[in-house]
Amino acid sequence: MSGLVVVGVDGSASGLAAVEAAAREAQARGAGLRVVHAFVWPAMHVALGPSPLGPPEGGLQKMADRLVAEAVERARATAPEIDVSHAVVTGEPLTVLEAQSRVAELVVVGSRGMGAFVGLLIGSTAVHLAAHGRCPVLVVRGQPSAEGPVVLGVDGSAAGERAVDFAFAEAELRKAPLVALHAWTTWNAPMPAPQDASAPYANPPGALAGEEECLVSEALAGYRERYPDVVVEHRVVHGGTREALVDASRSAQLVVVGARGRGGFAGLLLGSVSQAVLHHAHCPVAVVRAAGAQH
Structure with a gap:
């Protein structure tokens, strides 16, 4: 394994498309893939466990674990032979992914996340990471032409x-x-x-x-x-x-x-x-x- 590709996930459809693209990039490079979710809630001192009135599988921590597990499964289905790791990191997405970009050869993100406002063409995390990332940043958007240049x-x-x-x-x-x-x-x-x-x-x-x-x-x-x-x-x-x-x-x-x-x-x-x-x-x-x- 010669390097590391990092993909940021947030549970959105755009994020899962980024996972598939990142898995293909890792496969082509002979690199490992790290699936990363920026978990902002602990820093805001919000309760992470299930509510006493809700199901035991509820809660923010379980939700974060589930969306990362789904992303890992999607990555392995896309490129079964790559080495996939994952991390749930406390912090704001831009800060977390900028730190990840210091050790990666490529960071991949979706063009819009869960918090995107209707009408926005691209999310703020993608724009800011492109400006601040320490390695190349791939923003997955549109419909690529498989045979195109x-x-x-x-x-x-x-x-x-x-x-x-x-x-x-x-x-x-x-x-x-x-x-x-x-x-x-x-x-x-x-x-x-x-x-x-x-x-x-x-x-x-x-x-x-x-x-x-x-x-x-x-x-x-x-x-x-x-x-x-x-x-x-x-x-x-x-x-x-x-x-x-x-x-x-x-x-x-x-x-x-x-x-x-x-x-x-x-x-x-x-x-x-x-x-x-x-x-x-x-x-x-x-x-x-x-x-x-x-x-």
């Missing part, structure tokens, strides 16, 4: 290098092609039909698109040699990054993004593109923080 959002930033490595590794594990997608906008596009070729913002036709293609090639440099079995498609599109990634997610089995991109503000732990993809993608999303990223 892994889609990687490429921005050319140093912060995105770890996401590139993760995406190649996932594509290799899944035996899937990799689509390296980079979107660019026209804020610095050439003026139409300039009269003066020396105008400061004039560019030869196609020059900007060529530069953006070079950016993708440079971001992927070296990874093709490290992952020779991964078929890679460069996809450079003229348009908004968020819209392009969400559209690509319709036919993907996974979208991988960095936590912050080239235009990230200092101190912002999760960029706007990452947040938009978490909220609107049609398939699971992996958010990968830069190596050495601090809170």
Whole structure:
């Protein structure tokens, strides 16, 4: 066993979908799986045992034990050969899972939990963990295309290098092609039909698109040699990054993004593109923080 995949469960349908995805990830990686439930009630000094007026199998502690047992059973049914452990940890979900991420190679959560408000596209735990987790975080949402590619959002930033490595590794594990997608906008596009070729913002036709293609090639440099079995498609599109990634997610089995991109503000732990993809993608999303990223 080479590592550990952690999945957070809360008894919701979204959490059980995360368990199945986490079991498959553990199987592909040859890793163990730890099922974790954040048990907040002891910290609030609430009675955990059954009520004197209720059945003996009642109570919050028994409920927590049952939902973890159900998740463990689901994991073993999905991937019978993996080693599955479990823990009920006292604390708030984000705090518990952030601590777990320090020893895991991947943390998996559902997009919405038991406490999700109607109308919310994604729960706060998933968003906050993507921003604070110490390892890559996989948020299970939508309907992945089993035969689709892994889609990687490429921005050319140093912060995105770890996401590139993760995406190649996932594509290799899944035996899937990799689509390296980079979107660019026209804020610095050439003026139409300039009269003066020396105008400061004039560019030869196609020059900007060529530069953006070079950016993708440079971001992927070296990874093709490290992952020779991964078929890679460069996809450079003229348009908004968020819209392009969400559209690509319709036919993907996974979208991988960095936590912050080239235009990230200092101190912002999760960029706007990452947040938009978490909220609107049609398939699971992996958010990968830069190596050495601090809170």
